[in-house]
Amino acid sequence: MSKSTISRKDFLRKSGLGLMGALFVPSLLGSNSIFAEELNNPKQTAMKGNCILKNVLLETGFEYDADEVIRTKTGLFCVEIQDGMIKSVTANHPNRADAIDAKGLLMLPAFKDMHIHLDKTFYGGEWQAVRNRTGGIKGMIELEQRILPDMLKTSTEHAEKLIELLQSKGTSYARNHVNIEPTSKLQSLKNLQKALENKKKGFGAEIVAFPQHGVFYTDSASYLKEAAKMDIDFIGGVDPYTIDGAIEKTMDFTVQLALDHNKGIDLHLHESGASGLKTVEYLIKKVNENPALKNKTFISHAFVLGRLEEVQQEEVAAKLGDAGIGIVSTIPFGRLIMPIPTLYKHNVTVMTGNDSIIDHWNTWGSGSILQKTNVMAQLYGYGTEFKLSRCLKLATGDILPLDDKGNQQWPKAGDAANVVLIEASCSAEAISRISPVKSLIHQGNIVY
Numbered sequence: 001m002s003k004s005t006i007s008r009k010d011f012l013r014k015s016g017l018g019l020m021g022a023l024f025v026p027s028l029l030g031s032n033s034i035f036a037e038e039l040n041n042p043k044q045t046a047m048k049g050n051c052i053l054k055n056v057l058l059e060t061g062f063e064y065d066a067d068e069v070i071r072t073k074t075g076l077f078c079v080e081i082q083d084g085m086i087k088s089v090t091a092n093h094p095n096r097a098d099a100i101d102a103k104g105l106l107m108l109p110a111f112k113d114m115h116i117h118l119d120k121t122f123y124g125g126e127w128q129a130v131r132n133r134t135g136g137i138k139g140m141i142e143l144e145q146r147i148l149p150d151m152l153k154t155s156t157e158h159a160e161k162l163i164e165l166l167q168s169k170g171t172s173y174a175r176n177h178v179n180i181e182p183t184s185k186l187q188s189l190k191n192l193q194k195a196l197e198n199k200k201k202g203f204g205a206e207i208v209a210f211p212q213h214g215v216f217y218t219d220s221a222s223y224l225k226e227a228a229k230m231d232i233d234f235i236g237g238v239d240p241y242t243i244d245g246a247i248e249k250t251m252d253f254t255v256q257l258a259l260d261h262n263k264g265i266d267l268h269l270h271e272s273g274a275s276g277l278k279t280v281e282y283l284i285k286k287v288n289e290n291p292a293l294k295n296k297t298f299i300s301h302a303f304v305l306g307r308l309e310e311v312q313q314e315e316v317a318a319k320l321g322d323a324g325i326g327i328v329s330t331i332p333f334g335r336l337i338m339p340i341p342t343l344y345k346h347n348v349t350v351m352t353g354n355d356s357i358i359d360h361w362n363t364w365g366s367g368s369i370l371q372k373t374n375v376m377a378q379l380y381g382y383g384t385e386f387k388l389s390r391c392l393k394l395a396t397g398d399i400l401p402l403d404d405k406g407n408q409q410w411p412k413a414g415d416a417a418n419v420v421l422i423e424a425s426c427s428a429e430a431i432s433r434i435s436p437v438k439s440l441i442h443q444g445n446i447v448y
Contacts, residue, residue: 049084053107059402059427061408075092105423109418111172117177121358127358171369174204175353209227211224228263238268242270247275264298269301313342314342326348329351352372354368370437372394
């Protein structure tokens, strides 16, 4: 019997996986198998955003020794999902025949990769290490101008493969920075949109129109104006002083384009000297002048913040918090430690992403946002049960199962059914151990 004709019942019986095998066997039988057809059958509605899970481990509170949190309390529950939303969280019914057995796996909010370049990756193809870099950022622009035409030929397929990697690591949502420049024109965007359409059942996304080759250094402005009319969410930018030679001119263009089309802003800022600080301060000024951009504006990398003296870090963080400007950090380490605790102190939204997984910029990306969260916890000494549990918000987009007092606040009826099932006893252990992701559910669809 071929794998395309084996029945779901026979497969699960012969494999010994049981009903939970439906969760843990990604694409083993192919999209045209009877297994896939049965999951789309009205009797098996998991693929339509409806399912019931039993024996789901959820966090319920904290255990204290004096005033210190020493353990996270958990319990087993039934979670019912309907139309992509959490319908109910009820007492566990281990013998419920119509429920999928989660086998005591920990349920956490699905992860979000908020800075990645899905449109230009080698992932899914042959291994390629980075080339020797010459000429700084402008040298890399010249390299891209040479290699992008060939990369565009397979960019949709490679993006889909990279999405599958992210899903396997528990990520169901990403913010994608997509090249918009004279070499790719709008083709990178169109190719990525195809990939996202093909993967939409199991993956959500937002798009940043990203002028990787500068707004004015190359003639990208006209293409950005066209992209702004398309289905994107943010206007991007990159190192306006280093590449375009003018902070105000480039930032004024970016801000106005975002305002004209009701988009957000997400600016790559690698500059770590005086020009980096001036760019941050100028963006704060422009957002304060245009309140429509508050809580819709982000600075990616923002390495300059890691170079400031402590007093100045506090001042800038306070201004960022007041202006509603978030920071998307790739959590660098070594000689550059970002002031993330200071940013949190001043209510600055902090998010993270893998950036490059494997491309001509670097090859270090694992695809795991949980690993990024682990790195942050190590860098800042967040090793206690309580502090580790709080770190989870970096991976989930500020969603935590327990509030700071240990009150259960997730999941509840009405929450989006975007969840991961992890082999861990609690979120603190999941972060500290980078525990294995066993299943991903996106909008109620079991996708991994």
